[in-house]
Amino acid sequence: MKNNTGDGDQEAKSDDGALASAGTGAAGLLTGSDLCPETKTETGLPYLTTWNTAYIFVACTFCLWLALLIALTELSA
Amino acid sequence: MNWLDYVVLIGSILGIAGYGIWQTRFRTNLHDYLKGTGHTPWFAIGISVMATQASAITFLSTPGQGYLGGLSFVQVYFGVPIALIIIAMFFLPMFQKLDVYTAYEFLEKRFDGKTRSLGAALFLLQRGLGAGLTIYAPAIVMTTVFGWPLNATIISAGLLVIIYTVIGGSDAVTVTQKYQMAIIFAGMATATWLLISKLPANLEFADTLKLAGGFHKLNAVNFSSSLNQRYTLWSGLFGGTFLMLSYFGTDQSQVQRYISGSSLRESRLGLLFNAVLKIPMQFFILLIGVLIFVFYQFQPPPMFFDATSRHYMESHKTDAKLSAFESEFNSAQTEVRAQLENWLDSRHKGDQSSANSAFVAAALAEQRGENIRAAAAKELAVKIPDAKANDADYVFITFILQELPHGVIGLLVAAFFAAALSSKAAELNALGTSTTIDFYRRLIKRDASDADCLTATKWFTAIWGAIAITVALYARLAENLIQAVNILGSIFYGVMLGLFLVAFFIRRVEGNAIFWGALVAQILVFILYFTLSISYLWYPLIGCAACVLFSLVLQSITGKKQESLKGYAS
Numbered sequence: 001m002k003n004n005t006g007d008g009d010q011e012a013k014s015d016d017g018a019l020a021s022a023g024t025g026a027a028g029l030l031t032g033s034d035l036c037p038e039t040k041t042e043t044g045l046p047y048l049t050t051w052n053t054a055y056i057f058v059a060c061t062f063c064l065w066l067a068l069l070i071a072l073t074e075l076s077a
Numbered sequence: 078m079n080w081l082d083y084v085v086l087i088g089s090i091l092g093i094a095g096y097g098i099w100q101t102r103f104r105t106n107l108h109d110y111l112k113g114t115g116h117t118p119w120f121a122i123g124i125s126v127m128a129t130q131a132s133a134i135t136f137l138s139t140p141g142q143g144y145l146g147g148l149s150f151v152q153v154y155f156g157v158p159i160a161l162i163i164i165a166m167f168f169l170p171m172f173q174k175l176d177v178y179t180a181y182e183f184l185e186k187r188f189d190g191k192t193r194s195l196g197a198a199l200f201l202l203q204r205g206l207g208a209g210l211t212i213y214a215p216a217i218v219m220t221t222v223f224g225w226p227l228n229a230t231i232i233s234a235g236l237l238v239i240i241y242t243v244i245g246g247s248d249a250v251t252v253t254q255k256y257q258m259a260i261i262f263a264g265m266a267t268a269t270w271l272l273i274s275k276l277p278a279n280l281e282f283a284d285t286l287k288l289a290g291g292f293h294k295l296n297a298v299n300f301s302s303s304l305n306q307r308y309t310l311w312s313g314l315f316g317g318t319f320l321m322l323s324y325f326g327t328d329q330s331q332v333q334r335y336i337s338g339s340s341l342r343e344s345r346l347g348l349l350f351n352a353v354l355k356i357p358m359q360f361f362i363l364l365i366g367v368l369i370f371v372f373y374q375f376q377p378p379p380m381f382f383d384a385t386s387r388h389y390m391e392s393h394k395t396d397a398k399l400s401a402f403e404s405e406f407n408s409a410q411t412e413v414r415a416q417l418e419n420w421l422d423s424r425h426k427g428d429q430s431s432a433n434s435a436f437v438a439a440a441l442a443e444q445r446g447e448n449i450r451a452a453a454a455k456e457l458a459v460k461i462p463d464a465k466a467n468d469a470d471y472v473f474i475t476f477i478l479q480e481l482p483h484g485v486i487g488l489l490v491a492a493f494f495a496a497a498l499s500s501k502a503a504e505l506n507a508l509g510t511s512t513t514i515d516f517y518r519r520l521i522k523r524d525a526s527d528a529d530c531l532t533a534t535k536w537f538t539a540i541w542g543a544i545a546i547t548v549a550l551y552a553r554l555a556e557n558l559i560q561a562v563n564i565l566g567s568i569f570y571g572v573m574l575g576l577f578l579v580a581f582f583i584r585r586v587e588g589n590a591i592f593w594g595a596l597v598a599q600i601l602v603f604i605l606y607f608t609l610s611i612s613y614l615w616y617p618l619i620g621c622a623a624c625v626l627f628s629l630v631l632q633s634i635t636g637k638k639q640e641s642l643k644g645y646a647s
Contacts (some may be wrong), residue, residue: 044342057101058349058352061158061353062159073298075583076294076296
């Protein structure tokens, strides 16, 4: 179910000096690379095969709507 | 409403609730009860997230916002795509990886127990209060319009949602939300189609746009940089992003919806589904209001849509002052209609000069009507000081009752109730879950078994339902209903978001610094809310920024102290 989250990373392998020196990693708290996003898995969608392309698609859709709404506003002016 | 409307209303609402109970009646495992059986596909997740956010007031009030203020309210949702991308990238993988039941478990894993308790307490406080409002809002509108008893409506709707949420848990919420959204979309699509069919036959699409634009109803984007203006591009983009990031990323009622996906992929796609569709959905709901405005330029509109004011006007026809206002208003509207007919004729004949002068005359008459309405509203406020309701809440329901056929009225009232129940169920499910997981199992009964926690969750869900009903029974209207819910959220959400942003992105901040920084930031937001008059959309940003800043300052102070203590000890 969580094949794409790298479960093994959960043990403290901090690249964060502050937390590591405070000993929080050893106390089982999340540190450094545990908090990094992962974008490795594929979406399973046609064309938008990676998550980054899916995010770009969403952003482009938003920009299109924004352009449409600005055009409507101009019509109203 | 006649018998057909009641059959449609009661049949659909009880049918969906009954189906939800039947489908989820054997949830005896804590994990399945809180997170579902793990078979929820992305489409169901997406619908569930959408249904949780879209409460009855979304569908009741938003067309009214469109009628009165045009499309500008859509700017509130400009932050949704940005916020959901951030959540899909950073928040969701972490929640899935840790296999948490609540978002606040993550805070304990990152900071400490007291920070988790603070996050969960802020959620319970604001969502518990908001839950009362989401059930009260549709009830007050429905009962004012239909004359139903308010308390009985609140209690019966509240009990229904408590029953199916307590029995089926998270899956019951998801299963019922699918069908509730189907009822909502069917109702809204039917209303739109009938509304368009009722516009004058000679009014073409381009004419409709021109007319709505001429009356400033298509003013979707406001570039003003004034902080006092509620809906602007900047408050939507920046303030709205923080508001939506807070809501979708830290509010358990949403987090619980999308972490119930069968995999990270399904949950992510469910979020992106909303990121793509939320703005168009809100746009079309507002557009319904704009089309109702166009419709009422060719049909006599009531002077007040607000039911209390209308009932007062009808029962006080002998009041000379009010009658004079109504007569002047009707005369102004008659002139608007006549001038717009001239405008259409001239426009279709290609006589641009006559068309322009007719439109200007219509706009002036409309403005005169608005001034008369405002003067009459002042007069009414003196006569009925308790009637604080905004017209926006009553525009759509008035149109539905006056213009749509029986059966469709029942379908739309069912849609409003379905929306109320769908968001209410998600809220109760989240409140019960957070109370059990974040407080009961940690602080009250540490050795509680899963079976104990399951029973406790059911009890807490029912108790929160009872609290919501009680709040609803004693609620009083605050300005416009949808805004009241948003304002309440914006006061708490900023600090909640600050907790999570620091947790994810500022790794050197530790538990004590974030805990005290968040508390001070929340107090600051309260003070600012009661002393400033800026748009509520800015409070999530202010609360979040204050939380981050204070935690950084405290961390630098306490960090230095710890270093000096270490030095002293050695």
